[in-house]
Amino acid sequence: MNATYMTGSYSVFDITGPIMVGPSSSHTAGAARLGKIARILAHNSVKKVTFQLFGSFAQTYKGHGTDKALLAGILGLNPWDLGLRDAFSLAEKQNVEYIFEPVTKPTQQGWENYHPNTVRFLITSENGEVFDIVGCSLGGGKVRIISLNGILVNFTGESPILVTRHYDGPGIIAAITSILYQDKVNIGNMRVDRKRHSTTADMYLELDSDVTERVVEEIQKIPGMLNVILLQRINEDQSLNNIE
């Protein structure tokens, strides 16, 4: 593609934007966005959550409202929702239990080494399912999910990802890719991960274009499929329009 206008690496609304609740784009807005993505990854159902905080998050989370922002995100609020301030009482109303755990000692997985602003969500959903999600706040409100249930991922919200857990067996991966192929969805990045002593495998797919819920349903029907999570591209412009 031949661009007519130079733009450099920042978009207009990276510089003037985002619209957010203060005080810090990395410690507040990014934290809220991470919480929101973690909630979506946990199928929008959170009964209990432990926030393990690393690096600068562990040090300054109170003053920057990182705790309120993470919790607000988990409750489904956006980084610009004024409700961020009242996240604690909101959680109480919705009966969501939460614990903040600043981690200052090195961990076995070394989460503290990924980025100075890192958080690990340990979520129990309404029906008892457990999710383990790790994300970093990169600055300027931008975020990246780096691990989902032990699988290393790279999700920033800019392109969709599909994560599946299935019984390990021949043909399953081919079945998934052929369903995507039928919808002309190209795969940008793919990783399969099988834990030792486990009969299940996790697959992580980064997609070049959006997929429909129908694709997810098709994949769900593949014999041996346990769980399918589709993370849609996050388009916040739509909900921004509702700000008065």
Next chain:
Amino acid sequence: MAEFWMSEIIKECARQRISLAEYIIRGECENSGSTREQVIEKMGKMLDVMSSAANGGLEAPIRSNSGLTGGAAYQYHQYIGQGSSLLGTVMSSAVEMALSCSEVNAAMGRIVACPTAGSCGIVPAAVLSVGVSHQKSREDMVMALFVATGVGMVIGEHATLAGADGGCQAECGAAASMAAAAVVNLMGGSDEQALHGAAIALKNMLGLVCDPVCGLVEIPCIKRNAIGASTALVSADMALAGVQSYIPFDEVVTAMYAIGKQLPAELRETGRGGLAVTKTGLAMYETLFGTPMSL
């Protein structure tokens, strides 16, 4: 293709016979796939949020989330109301609006990061104080914001916009530079004049360190926003008079980055140098976190 420097962009604007604001808008359309209307409307949304933040702290005192600061915007607003201000209408309203935005930010209110949350008061204060007092249209103010954004994009590209990388010159300095360019544009100055304003403002902020007390975006950030806005207005005023920066904008950006690299980590947002480790700064830390800072 040429590099994303202002000198190159201005050449392209001349070749295509369009303004800097128009160039930035078209670049965004091409990049994001949005229409011109959508891009302009989204910037209008930014202006709306800026305007509520610029007024949110004036009518009643607000406290920060940490409890460390608050009430300055209200206090200053009262003082202007009594007719006591030494400054003219434009400058004094810029000061109160910058204080308001920054206090709203510290109180977990809604702001527009521009270019960062810590420096969120400077561009709104400069654009709105001039825009309101000179009865500029909403469209004019939105266009001025695109000029400011273009300046910020070049600073981000060739230097940095993060206090953690370049000190406060990268946040409040970049914001003052953006704001100066916006004001020149808003008052009908040329794009060349806008860049002189941007260069003059950034030159004045060179070397400014990032040393927030308790690591929080409050002390000295809130007052730096007020004075950053005044730097922008003074710089824009000179540029509008035809005064030029001897050092071109792009070269000032290069200097800013080099200076940022030379700053020790203590003075880059770690809260471990400068004002943060003064006797009072350390005492605030101990009160807030319950333990003395381990240095």
